[in-house]
Every structure is written in C-alpha cells, then in structure tokens.
Amino acid sequence: MSRIIYYFSGTGNSLVVARDIARKIDGQFISIPSVIHQEIIKTEADMIGIVFPMYHHGVPLIIKRFINKMDDLEKKYIFGVCTYGNSPGICLKYLERMVKSRGGKLAAGFAVNMPYNYIFPSFVLKDFFHSFVLRKTSKEKQQNMLDHWKQKLEIICEYVQAWKEGELETKADVIEHLVDSLLRDTLQKSVWLKVAGFKGHTNLPFQESIQLMDHGFKCDDKCNRCGICSKICPVKNINMVDGLPVWQHHCEQCFACLQWCPKEAIQFSNRTSRGKRYHHPDVKLSDMMINGKN
Ligand SMILES: Cc1cc2nc3c(=O)[nH]c(=O)nc-3n(C[C@H](O)[C@H](O)[C@H](O)COP(=O)(O)O)c2cc1C
Ligand code: SF4
Ligand code: SF4
Structure with a gap:
C-alpha cells in the first residue's frame, strides 16, 4: 500500500500540513510544481492526498491543472486538505467536482485554519482599490492555530488510515454558491x-x-x-x-x-x-x- 501527498504552498502552511500528514501515515510528499510539467501525472499509490491553500474562495488554478493531468484515478482513495485564513467556504466542493470530472471520487475533504498570507481591504474608502494591506495574525492567534493543527492532524490521519469516506468540511455553502453563480x-x-x-x-x-x-x-x-x-x-x-x-x-x-x-x-x-x-x-x-x- 503506498501513499502520496501532493501539495502546493506559497508560504509554507500547506507544506507543513502535507509534510506532517505524510510522516504520520508513512507516505511520500511531493510538490505539485515539481510534477506539473509532465504531460500525464501517474502514480502507483492507492492513497492520494491533495493539499493546497484556498485562493479567493476557490481552488488555485495549478490544482485544477494538476488534477486534469492525473491519470487512473478510478480505484484510488483520494482526500483533500485546504488551508485557509478566514473561512474554507466550499473550496473542497470544487475539488470534489474536479476529481469527479476525471473519473475519481473525493473520499474526504478537510479544512485547516492557518495564518492568512494575503492582502485584505483596509477600508480607506477614498482610495478603496489601493487600500489593501497585508493581514497581521497576532503571535497568540498564530500559536493557537498551530496547536489546533496538531490535534487536527491526528483526526485526519486516523480518518484516512481507516479509509473512511464522506467528510467534507465546508462553510456558508448557500452564500458561497450564490456569490459563485452571480x-x-x-x-x-x-x-x-x-x-x-x-x-x-x-x-x-x-x-x-x-x-x-x-x-x-x-x-x-x-x-x-x-x-x-x-x-x-x-x-x-x-x-x-x-x-x-x-x-x-x-x-x-x-x-x-x-x-x-x-x-x-x-x-x-x-x-x-x-x-x-x-x-x-x-x-x-x-x-x-x-x-x-x-
Ligand atoms: C491569492 C490568495 C487568496 C486567498 N484567498 C483566501 C480566501 O478567499 N479565504 C481565506 O480564508 N483565505 C484566503 N487566503 C489565505 C490562504 O488560503 C492561507 O493563508 C493559506 O494557509 C496559505 O497557505 P500557504 O502558506 O501554503 O501558501 C488567500 C491567500 C492568497 C495568497
Ligand atoms: S526583489 Fe527581493 S528576492 Fe527579488 S531579487 Fe530583489 S531582493 Fe532578491
Ligand atoms: S505570486 Fe506569482 S510571481 Fe510571485 S511567486 Fe507566486 S506565482 Fe510566482
């Protein structure tokens, strides 16, 4: 039984999540940018994890490109983990849809709250479009998130090692679907x-x-x-x-x-x-x- 965790990360949150899961379940962890140039991405692994940061309420484009290149997903146990700063929204549903479009099934999707690494509006209305600043996460809040991750790691690993199915962590589904369509x-x-x-x-x-x-x-x-x-x-x-x-x-x-x-x-x-x-x-x-x- 072999296990691979593929990941994408800009500031390391998703890298840590992928690395910790891989160590705990005795799997390999591979960065998506290192394989994305391949025409077809094949693996012998029977368990695949896909770890990525949530971007703009959705899934990074590279994850879509990655899944579109994956081969032979039908018989594999596939799970996803998104890291997010505010709310996971329905990005794991998007992932589920992408995997399905390639003939696979997303067995489970987990969301992990991590420090926010992007910009957010600072509400200077007179210059709204340029009033975006880097969000600061206090040391205390950051520590809480990292401590919480240690507990969540146990839960995720126990779940996937039992090959369970059905969990999909989303939030504000109705609003997200509305914003998405409108x-x-x-x-x-x-x-x-x-x-x-x-x-x-x-x-x-x-x-x-x-x-x-x-x-x-x-x-x-x-x-x-x-x-x-x-x-x-x-x-x-x-x-x-x-x-x-x-x-x-x-x-x-x-x-x-x-x-x-x-x-x-x-x-x-x-x-x-x-x-x-x-x-x-x-x-x-x-x-x-x-x-x-x-
Ligand atoms: C382009 C971009 C868009 C983002 N959009 C969201 C978002 O819509 N909701 C959210 O909760 N976090 C958002 N974030 C925050 C990241 O999802 C979060 O900080 C993540 O853990 C970063 O992971 P990384 O360190 O692996 O890159 C965004 C970050 C970036 C860079
Ligand atoms: S922008 Fe920063 S990282 Fe890039 S070359 Fe200049 S100092 Fe180095
Ligand atoms: S933000 Fe864009 S240009 Fe900068 S490292 Fe990421 S992909 Fe490259």
Missing part, C-alpha cells in the same frame, strides 16, 4: 483586477484571470538583486532582467515572491510596504526551494 466572474473579477492595477480587458473566467494579477507587483529600491524571488516562484513567472524581477503574467498569486523576499522589496498595489511578512515558522527558504523546484 458575482465571481463579474464583480469579484473586476474588483481584484482593479486592485492589481490591470488596465486591460480579459474574457478569462475569474479563476484564470488571477494569472494577470501579477500586474500589481513591483520591486522597490531595497532590492539587492539576489534572484530569490525568481527561484522560489513555483511556476517560473519571474524573469530577472538586469538583476531585477519582471513578472510574466502567468501568476498563481501564491505570494511566495513577496513574502520570502529577504529585503521586503516586493510590494503589491501600494500599501504593503509596512506590512509584516509571513511564512510558516517551521518552514525554511531551503524547504521551499527543494520541495518547490525538484
């Missing part, structure tokens, strides 16, 4: 592209339009031209030109470049410069590089 590809898409400073027009649905949100990144004069941002990017979306990062518009919005820049030189929109950078305390830059690139 606002996701209209209002939500235009607000977020505006926040990112994207001035063009795109017919891409919201989930895919996120790739264009890297229009919001810039690097300031603290940059020491170390190139870490380019190396850490899980989808090779940053080229170094004359020693400085240039974003290529196929971004996942994982925020790894901004959060891991050692000089805090990367900003998004125009109010992140004073925000404290975040990454999971048990994850080192080298963990991200090794697991994200190989």
Whole structure:
C-alpha cells in the first residue's frame, strides 16, 4: 500500500500540513510544481492526498491543472486538505467536482485554519482599490492555530488510515454558491483586477484571470538583486532582467515572491510596504526551494 501527498504552498502552511500528514501515515510528499510539467501525472499509490491553500474562495488554478493531468484515478482513495485564513467556504466542493470530472471520487475533504498570507481591504474608502494591506495574525492567534493543527492532524490521519469516506468540511455553502453563480466572474473579477492595477480587458473566467494579477507587483529600491524571488516562484513567472524581477503574467498569486523576499522589496498595489511578512515558522527558504523546484 503506498501513499502520496501532493501539495502546493506559497508560504509554507500547506507544506507543513502535507509534510506532517505524510510522516504520520508513512507516505511520500511531493510538490505539485515539481510534477506539473509532465504531460500525464501517474502514480502507483492507492492513497492520494491533495493539499493546497484556498485562493479567493476557490481552488488555485495549478490544482485544477494538476488534477486534469492525473491519470487512473478510478480505484484510488483520494482526500483533500485546504488551508485557509478566514473561512474554507466550499473550496473542497470544487475539488470534489474536479476529481469527479476525471473519473475519481473525493473520499474526504478537510479544512485547516492557518495564518492568512494575503492582502485584505483596509477600508480607506477614498482610495478603496489601493487600500489593501497585508493581514497581521497576532503571535497568540498564530500559536493557537498551530496547536489546533496538531490535534487536527491526528483526526485526519486516523480518518484516512481507516479509509473512511464522506467528510467534507465546508462553510456558508448557500452564500458561497450564490456569490459563485452571480458575482465571481463579474464583480469579484473586476474588483481584484482593479486592485492589481490591470488596465486591460480579459474574457478569462475569474479563476484564470488571477494569472494577470501579477500586474500589481513591483520591486522597490531595497532590492539587492539576489534572484530569490525568481527561484522560489513555483511556476517560473519571474524573469530577472538586469538583476531585477519582471513578472510574466502567468501568476498563481501564491505570494511566495513577496513574502520570502529577504529585503521586503516586493510590494503589491501600494500599501504593503509596512506590512509584516509571513511564512510558516517551521518552514525554511531551503524547504521551499527543494520541495518547490525538484
Ligand atoms: C491569492 C490568495 C487568496 C486567498 N484567498 C483566501 C480566501 O478567499 N479565504 C481565506 O480564508 N483565505 C484566503 N487566503 C489565505 C490562504 O488560503 C492561507 O493563508 C493559506 O494557509 C496559505 O497557505 P500557504 O502558506 O501554503 O501558501 C488567500 C491567500 C492568497 C495568497
Ligand atoms: S528576492 Fe527581493 S531582493 Fe532578491 S531579487 Fe527579488 S526583489 Fe530583489
Ligand atoms: S510571481 Fe510571485 S505570486 Fe506569482 S506565482 Fe510566482 S511567486 Fe507566486
């Protein structure tokens, strides 16, 4: 019986979740960016875990691309784990749908609350579209989340090792379904592209339009031209030109470049410069590089 946990992570929360589960159930853990270039993703494992952060009430685009490349899902036990900052919404339902579309069945889906690694509105109404700041999670709250994760780890591992089925952790299903059908590809898409400073027009649905949100990144004069941002990017979306990062518009919005820049030189929109950078305390830059690139 072999077990594989595939994961995607920008700031280490999902990496820790994947790593802890893999150790506990005696499985392998593999980063999705390290296999996504393969035409077909095959595995002999009979148990597959998919761990990812929730993005904009949904599933990162790379997870959709990953599942679309997976082969032979029919007879496997598949479970998902999303990490989230505020609310898991129905992102595990989206995952369930994706797995089903490939002939598989999501046996279970778990949601894990972790520190929020993205921006949120700071409610300066006169300049709403640029009033997004990095969210701060207090040390105490962070510790509570990490302690809670240790308990949840036991619950998840016990569940999947018993090959149980049926659990799907969601919240506010009705509202999420409503927003999804009415606002996701209209209002939500235009607000977020505006926040990112994207001035063009795109017919891409919201989930895919996120790739264009890297229009919001810039690097300031603290940059020491170390190139870490380019190396850490899980989808090779940053080229170094004359020693400085240039974003290529196929971004996942994982925020790894901004959060891991050692000089805090990367900003998004125009109010992140004073925000404290975040990454999971048990994850080192080298963990991200090794697991994200190989
Ligand atoms: C682009 C983006 C969008 C996000 N959207 C949400 C969201 O809609 N709801 C939420 O609860 N958390 C949201 N988050 C927070 C992350 O899901 C959360 O911090 C996650 O644990 C990060 O995982 P990672 O460290 O593995 O990248 C978002 C983060 C990013 C980068
Ligand atoms: S990681 Fe930061 S300091 Fe290094 S090249 Fe990128 S922007 Fe500049
Ligand atoms: S450019 Fe930055 S935010 Fe976009 S995928 Fe790369 S590391 Fe993540």
